[in-house]
Amino acid sequence: MALRHAILATLLDREATGYQLAKAFDPEVSAYWHCTPQQVYLELARLEVAGMIIGRQVVQQRRPNKRIFSLAPAGRDELARFVLSETKPSFIRDDLLVKVLAFEAADPRGLVDQLHQRAALARQRIAEFDELLGQLRGSRSESEYVAAGEQIGRYLTAVRGRSFEQENLNWCVWVAQVIAARQT
Amino acid sequence: MALRHAILATLLDREATGYQLAKAFDPEVSAYWHCTPQQVYLELARLEVAGMIIGRQVVQQRRPNKRIFSLAPAGRDELARFVLSETKPSFIRDDLLVKVLAFEAADPRGLVDQLHQRAALARQRIAEFDELLGQLRGSRSESEYVAAGEQIGRYLTAVRGRSFEQENLNWCVWVAQVIAARQT
DNA sequence: AGGCCCATGTAATCTGTTACATGATTCC
């Protein structure tokens, strides 16, 4: 029961369709949670049955019809309970780290390529986070914004997402260089 | 098929029992992968059937008997193939971030407590990583060690684990302060 | 006496991924 709360939390700010939620949890975009669209639709169905969200049908002309979901009181209660519940630690679980651990088992050049690819992805994601942060902040400085701004949760989580990618980037560049240097 | 490669990679350096592997993947310890002991024993059984690892029984006097596993040629091949295969990006997926996103839904003081707890855990894990890094490095400087040292994979992954926890720590401290300040 | 460490597993359940399925509109 974890995606469940990510959906409820996202619906705090704004009502949304399954499609929009799936976008928000797109691995390429999300700082705090990710999953496939399929899982979103499945969980939305469950949440609606449980009375935690309410969907209303919107008939559209040139687009498929859609259902917009909003948070119901029961969903808000569940979210409040969740926020105060015990939190499991989060951990890195990354194929790329396993590969670095085992880099002596194969030709290291292939691994160096992968590190460069990951670094490029990190740069891209940093740029995306910076754009989001700039949009939320507007003309305010960060300290002004976090003191009084709205949608502060989105900002704070995006900052974490950015620093995660920054560390990924630094590490990949360093490791690629270390491995390349060891090949004489 | 992901834990599978983490096990094979760990067995590159040293042979190990299921118990030792489970320790290595203990969420409290591991920089690169984590899982429950149950999963380790399950996967070891599969790997042995697949001929990728070889287990030998060691009868003990004052301890339960144990089985020590080592990498078989087929396992080494599989690992080499894995290192050069495409890598999926890794992403944060953290209950605590979801809670921060939803912090307005509940009493923020409870959340601030949780942020402090997470910060304490991060400090502890940083100390553990520092100890491991110091052990591996010995009297050498980091640049000396990564240029010529052995077990370099363990060192490089531990560095990533450390930086992850350092960012966790910085972020938790900052967010706790931001949220506390907003409660006037 | 109680708790942790060593040491191994099975079974049930929950979560998450991949494949399958459809189809119009808009942009290049």
Added chain:
DNA sequence: GGAATCATGTAACAGATTACATGGGCCT
């Protein structure tokens, strides 16, 4: 003409967690 976007779902499978199950030795 082809790709991307909007929009929603089902089904099969793989991966991960939790509960159950056992038991001696060591330390305080």
